Structure formats: C-alpha cells, structure tokens
Amino acid sequence: xIDPERLSLNLMTVDHWSLPEAVDHCATAGIGLVxxxxxxxxxxxxxxxxxxxLEVSSLCRGGFFTSPGADDDNxxxxxxxxALGAPVLVLVCGPPTSPDLRAARATIAAGxxxxxxxxxxxxxxxxxxxxxxxxxxxRSAIVSxxxxxxxxxxxxxxxxxxxxxxxxxxxWDARLEDELAGAEGLIASYHVSDWLxxxxxxxxxxxxxxxxxxxxxxxxxxxxATGYDGPVEVEVINPALxxxxxxxxxxxxxxxxxxx
Amino acid sequence: xIDPERLSLNLMTVDHWSLPEAVDHCATAGIGLVxxxxxxxxxxxxxxxxxxxLEVSSLCRGGFFTSPGADDDNxxxxxxxxALGAPVLVLVCGPPTSPDLRAARATIAAGxxxxxxxxxxxxxxxxxxxxxxxxxxxRSAIVSxxxxxxxxxxxxxxxxxxxxxxxxxxxWDARLEDELAGAEGLIASYHVSDWLxxxxxxxxxxxxxxxxxxxxxxxxxxxxATGYDGPVEVEVINPALxxxxxxxxxxxxxxxxxxx
Numbered sequence: 001x002i003d004p005e006r007l008s009l010n011l012m013t014v015d016h017w018s019l020p021e022a023v024d025h026c027a028t029a030g031i032g033l034v035x036x037x038x039x040x041x042x043x044x045x046x047x048x049x050x051x052x053x054l055e056v057s058s059l060c061r062g063g064f065f066t067s068p069g070a071d072d073d074n075x076x077x078x079x080x081x082x083a084l085g086a087p088v089l090v091l092v093c094g095p096p097t098s099p100d101l102r103a104a105r106a107t108i109a110a111g112x113x114x115x116x117x118x119x120x121x122x123x124x125x126x127x128x129x130x131x132x133x134x135x136x137x138x139r140s141a142i143v144s145x146x147x148x149x150x151x152x153x154x155x156x157x158x159x160x161x162x163x164x165x166x167x168x169x170x171x172w173d174a175r176l177e178d179e180l181a182g183a184e185g186l187i188a189s190y191h192v193s194d195w196l197x198x199x200x201x202x203x204x205x206x207x208x209x210x211x212x213x214x215x216x217x218x219x220x221x222x223x224x225a226t227g228y229d230g231p232v233e234v235e236v237i238n239p240a241l242x243x244x245x246x247x248x249x250x251x252x253x254x255x256x257x258x259x260x
Numbered sequence: 261x262i263d264p265e266r267l268s269l270n271l272m273t274v275d276h277w278s279l280p281e282a283v284d285h286c287a288t289a290g291i292g293l294v295x296x297x298x299x300x301x302x303x304x305x306x307x308x309x310x311x312x313x314l315e316v317s318s319l320c321r322g323g324f325f326t327s328p329g330a331d332d333d334n335x336x337x338x339x340x341x342x343a344l345g346a347p348v349l350v351l352v353c354g355p356p357t358s359p360d361l362r363a364a365r366a367t368i369a370a371g372x373x374x375x376x377x378x379x380x381x382x383x384x385x386x387x388x389x390x391x392x393x394x395x396x397x398x399r400s401a402i403v404s405x406x407x408x409x410x411x412x413x414x415x416x417x418x419x420x421x422x423x424x425x426x427x428x429x430x431x432w433d434a435r436l437e438d439e440l441a442g443a444e445g446l447i448a449s450y451h452v453s454d455w456l457x458x459x460x461x462x463x464x465x466x467x468x469x470x471x472x473x474x475x476x477x478x479x480x481x482x483x484x485a486t487g488y489d490g491p492v493e494v495e496v497i498n499p500a501l502x503x504x505x506x507x508x509x510x511x512x513x514x515x516x517x518x519x520x
Contacts, residue, residue, distance in 0.1 A: 095457075099475035105434070133432040134394040137457035137473055147434040172393040174365070174407040197355075197397035202459060213397055215359035 002220055002232055007257050008033030008057035009250070010191065010235035011040055016242040020048050027052040029250035035060060035233050038080060046084050057231035058088040058127065058164070058189050065111030066094035066104055066141070074115050082122040088188045089119065090127050090164050093140045104141035109151055112161065120160045127188035128152055129164035134202050145170045145179045152186050162188030165223060166235065168195060168206055171214040180222040187228040192216055192260060193236040204237045208253065209260040216260035232257070262480055262492055267517050268293030268317035269510070270451065270495035271300055276502040280308050287312040289510035295320060295493045298340060306344050317491035318348035318387065318424070318449050325371030326354035326364055326401070334375050342382040348448045349379065350387050350424050353400045364401035369411055372421065380420045387448035388412055389424035394462050405430045405439045412446050422448030425483060426495065428455060428466055431474040440482040447488040452476055452520060453496040464497045468513065469520040476520035492517070 009031050011022050019040045026034055034049065035058045049056060062077035064070050081089045091112070096104035112126060119126050130148035131140040142148050148163045155161045165187055170176060172195075194212030199205045209216055220232075234253055241249060269291050271282050279300045286294055294309065295318045309316060322337035324330050341349045351372070356364035372386060379386050390408035391400040402408050408423045415421045425447055430436060432455075454472030459465045469476055480492075494513055501509060 096473060099473050099478070101432070101434070101475070132394065133392065134459065134462070136432045137455060137459060143432050144434055172361070172396045172403050174361075174404055195397060199394065199397060199462060202394070202462065213356060213359050215361070218359070 001258060002260070004254065004258055005032065006230070006232045007031055007254065008035050008231040008233045009253070010035040010060070010233040012037055012060070013234060013236045013241060013253075014246075014249075015040070017246070019045050021246075023048055023052045023054055025246040025250060026054060029247060029254065031250060031254070033057045033231050035086075035231075035235070036084070037061065038077060041080060041084075049084065056084045056086040057233055058090050059084060059086040060090040061092045061129075062089045062115070062126070063091040063140070064094035065108045066097050070094070070111055071114060074111070075118055078115070078119045078122050078124050081124045086124065088125050088127045088164070090129050090189065092129055092131065093142045095136060095138055096141045101141055105147070105151075108141060109154065112151070112155070116155060116160055120157075125159065125188050126161040127164035128161065129166060130169055132169045145173055146175055149179055149183055149186060158185045162186045164189040164191065166191035166193075167214050167216060167219045168193045168235075171195060171219060176219070177222060180226060183226045185227060187223060187226050189230065189233060190220075190223050190228060191233045191235045192220075192257070193234065204239055206235075206237045208236055209234070209256040220260065261518060262520070264514065264518055265292065266490070266492045267291055267514065268295050268491040268493045269513070270295040270320070270493040272297055272320070273494060273496045273501060273513075274506075274509075275300070277506070279305050281506075283308055283312045283314055285506040285510060286314060289507060289514065291510060291514070293317045293491050295346075295491075295495075296344070297321065298337060301340060301344075309344065316344045316346040317493055318350050319344060319346040320350040321352045321389075322349045322375070322386070323351040323400070324354035325368045326357050330354070330371055331374060334371070335378055338375070338379045338382050338384050341384045346384065348385050348387045348424070350389050350449065352389055352391065353402045355396060355398055356401045361401055365407070365411075368401060369414065372411070372415070376415060376420055380417075385419065385448050386421040387424035388421065389426060390429055392429040404435075405433055406435055409439055409443055409446060418445045422446045424449045424451065426451035426453075427474050427476060427479045428453045428495075431455060431479060436479070437482060440486060443486045445487060447483060447486050449490065449493060450480075450483050450488060451493045451495045452480075452517070453494065464499055466495075466497045468496055468501075469494070469516040480520065
C-alpha cells in the first residue's frame with residue numbers, strides 16, 4: 001500500500017476546475033500535492049498553491065521536440081516549473097514528422113540534450129514520459145519504457161533527467177519487469193489510472209484506479225523496488241469525471257489510491 | 261518493391277462483400293490470393309475459391325486461448341484451414357481475464373502447445389500475431405513482436421509455429437529492427453495497411469498503404485531480410501472502404517501495394 005501522503009492530483013484529471021478551485025478542493029480533501037498543466041497556469045498560480053500549503057509534484061508538459069519553436073517553448077516551461085517549485089518537468093516528446101521513426105527519436109534526443117543544461121541550472125529535472133503506442137501519431141515517438149530508459153541513460157546525471165512512468169502507458173509491456181529491474185534512480189515521477197475495457201477513446205478514455213485491468217499493486221511494487229519514494233500522481237483523463245461533485249470525487253480517488 | 265504476385269487480399273478489408281463476391285472481384289482484378297476470416301466461410305467456400313483459380317494465404321482466426329471452449333474451437337479452425345488449403349492459421353491469442361498478464365500469457369502458451377500437434381497433423385502452420393497494445397483488453401495479451409517471437413521460439417519446429425507480422429500492430433516498436441534481425445524462418449505471414457493520423461477508432465480506423473505514417477518499404481525490407489518470401493496480405497479494417505466501387509478499390513490497392 002502506498003502512503004496516502006504521496007498522492008498528488010494531476011490536474012488534467014479535473015481540467016474542468018480552475019487552478020484556484022482545484023487547489024481549494026484539494027486542500028479541503030487533505031490532498032497536499034498537485035501537478036498542474038501549463039494551460040492551467042496564471043501569474044498568481046505559484047502564490048495560490050503556496051498559500052494553500054500545497055506542493056507541486058511536477059509540471060506537465062514540455063517536449064514536442066519535433067515541432068518548430070520547441071526550444072524556446074521548453075525553456076519557458078522550465079522557467080514556469082521553477083517558479084512553481086515543481087521538481088520535475090514532464091516531457092511529452094512529440095510525434096514523428098515523417099515515417100522515419102529513428103529520425104524523430106534522434107531529433108528528440110538532441111532536443112533534450114540542448115534543454116538539459118538550462119533545466120539543470122533551474123533545478124528542474126526532466127522526465128521523459130513514454131506514451132502508449134496508440135499515441136505515436138499525435139504526441140510522441142517515444143512509446144515504450146525501454147526506449148525511454150535507454151534515452152535517459154544517454155545523459156550522465158540521472159538527477160537531471162529521468163523517466164515519467166505512467167502505468168496507463170506501459171502496463172501492457174511484457175518487458176515491464178525486466179526494464180524496471182534496471183531502472184534504479186531513473187524514475188522521476190509515477191502516475192496511476194486504469195485501462196478500461198472496452199476503451200472507447202484513444203486520449204480521454206482512462207479509468208479511475210480499480211475500474212480497469214491494470215495490476216497497479218504489482219507495478220507499484222516494481223516502482224518501489226527501484227527506490228522511487230516520491231509523489232504518485234493520479235492522472236485520469238476522462239470527461240465523465242466532470243459530472244462528479246468535487247469532494248465526493250476526491251474522496252473516491254483517495255479511497256481507490258489506498259487500495260492500489 | 262514487392263512482387264505484385266505476392267499480394268493477398270485479406271477479406272476483412274472487404275467484409276461488406278460475400279466470399280463469392282470477393283473471389284469474383286479478385287479474379288477479375290488479377291489478384292490471385294485471398295485470406296478469408298472464418299465468419300465469411302460457407303460449406304462451398306473451398307470449391308468457390310478453387311474454381312476461380314485463387315489460392316488461400318491464411319485463415320483468420322484461431323486463438324482466444326483465454327476463453328472457455330478455446331481448444332474445441334481451435335481444432336475446428338485448423339480443420340477449416342486445412343479444408344481451404346490455407347497454409348497458416350492466424351492466432352489472435354485472447355485477452356487477459358484478470359490483471360495478471362503473466363498468467364494470461366502462460367495460458368496462451370499452454371493453449372498453443374495443446375493445439376500444435378493437431379495443427380501439424382493437418383499441415384497447418386500456427387501464426388502467433390502480436391496485436392497493437394491498444395487491443396490488449398479485448399483481443400490479445402500478446403502485444404509486442406518480441407514476446408510473439410519469444411513464444412514462437414519455445415516450440416521446437418518453426419515449420420509448425422511462427423508469427424504473423426502485421427505492420428500496423430508493430431511499426432511503433434523501437435526494437436523492430438533488432439527483433440526482426442533475429443526472426444529468420446519465424447515469419448509465417450506478413451500483413452500491411454497504414455496508421456492514420458489522427459486515428460479515431462481502435463479497431464476499424466486503419467488506412468490504405470500510403471495514407472498514414474508507417475514506413476512500409478523499411479519494414480518490408482526487414483521482413484525480406486528474414487528470408488520471408490511468401491504472400492503479403494493487405495488487411496485494412498475501415499468501414500469507409502465499403503463505399504468504394506469494387507474494381508476501383510482493388511486497382512487502388514494494387515497500385516498502393518506496388519509502391520509500398
């Protein structure tokens with residue numbers, strides 16, 4: 001069982017709330033950590049979060065290294081993460097721009113290498129997130145745990161770059177146990193949700209923990225064995241959650257988190 | 261460029277046609293190979309195909325080893341394949357019945373082992389098809405090329421069991437080149453289609469070759485390098501194809517096949 005104090009609410013789960021609403025609801029529910037997305041930020045966000053005595057587990061997202069203007073935008077993302085006190089910037093690395101996936105992966109590696117000194121100077125760790133392979137066309141050419149780990153290992157200091165492990169994106173992988181057995185010190189953040197059967201939407205069809213087929217206790221134990229003892233983000237992207245009463249939803253999330 | 265004579269039409273591409281219609285259209289279009297699905301078969305199917313001077317490249321599908329009654333049904337599938345003269349029975353291995361994916365994979369391995377002598381006696385090679393990871397919940401716990409190859413290698417004679425490589429299911433895999441480099445003699449069938457961006461449907465959102473982001477010439481060359489020189493099935497599952505005029509569609513498929 002994961003310590004309930006490690007629960008962080010990834011705010012994409014409640015993207016229908018403003019950031020001040022989310023902060024207020026979390027504080028009321030006794031959730032001490034949040035992970036905002038950049039589009040949710042306003043100039044006073046750091047103050048709003050601090051005054052509610054919450055902490056930020058990560059900022060989502062930088063990346064998209066295969067797009068024009070990525071470098072400038074990623075430096076802004078690092079600055080925003082630093083301003084929030086977010087220890088990790090989640091990298092969604094960007095889709096291929098041609099059928100040559102190896103070229104896309106090389107572009108991504110080069111982009112991370114350029115960003116890394118700036119991020120390190122700001123005290124922000126970069127977290128390479130392998131996405132589910134079904135998201136390759138729109139979001140990321142990095143679609144397996146193994147390649148994310150291999151990419152992270154190309155950089156000398158794991159304190160500056162690691163991986164973001166989201167159970168939803170990687171649970172299907174027959175190499176999960178072997179890859180995580182070699183991932184000590186490389187996990188920058190751990191995310192949980194569940195894979196619904198059937199899954200009807202490639203982006204927004206995720207389930208709350210316990211409603212799907214992911215063996216979260218098993219994956220959690222594998223993560224624990226790597227030495228990772230930081231925040232565990234609940235990131236459930238599903239528009240149906242917008243219909244739930246805030247405190248009822250957060251209480252449900254806490255209960256499910258305790259079981260997973 | 262793949263020899264046009266190797267084109268086989270997987271009949272799920274034209275599931276809106278009856279099998280006799282499909283056979284007739286293929287014969288007219290100069291396509292000499294077809295790959296039917298079991299639900300398309302009737303008692304006279306073998307005769308209809310033979311009288312049109314077509315050959316069968318594979319029968320889809322056996323598998324679903326995690327479901328009750330799988331053994332009986334799979335033996336029937338082998339008999340149907342043998343009756344059609346299909347050299348390969350495609351195995352869609354079945355989804356997990358609990359979050360324990362390793363248990364599901366062990367059940368699948370045991371099911372193949374039980375089926376294998378019966379299939380070998382009938383001269384039908386079993387083809388383990390790794391599906392795209394997005395299909396794990398409904399269709400197969402075998403969702404990567406590496407695990408399909410590893411599973412096939414657990415059996416002593418590759419002439420009796422190999423893998424079915426569908427570019428759509430595996431193109432995203434960063435290990436594709438390495439895995440195929442070790443796959444000599446293990447490919448029982450090769451399927452092509454394309455991954456559309458955006459992909460809007462998890463099952464029926466496939467594209468015709470050339471409309472998506474799969475590097476088919478690259479994957480084709482990797483397959484060729486394993487020594488595979490058998491039929492190449494065009495399997496495009498997309499309801500939009502039902503609106504196309506038959507000979508226009510088949511001519512388009514032949515043209516795209518020649519380019520991919």
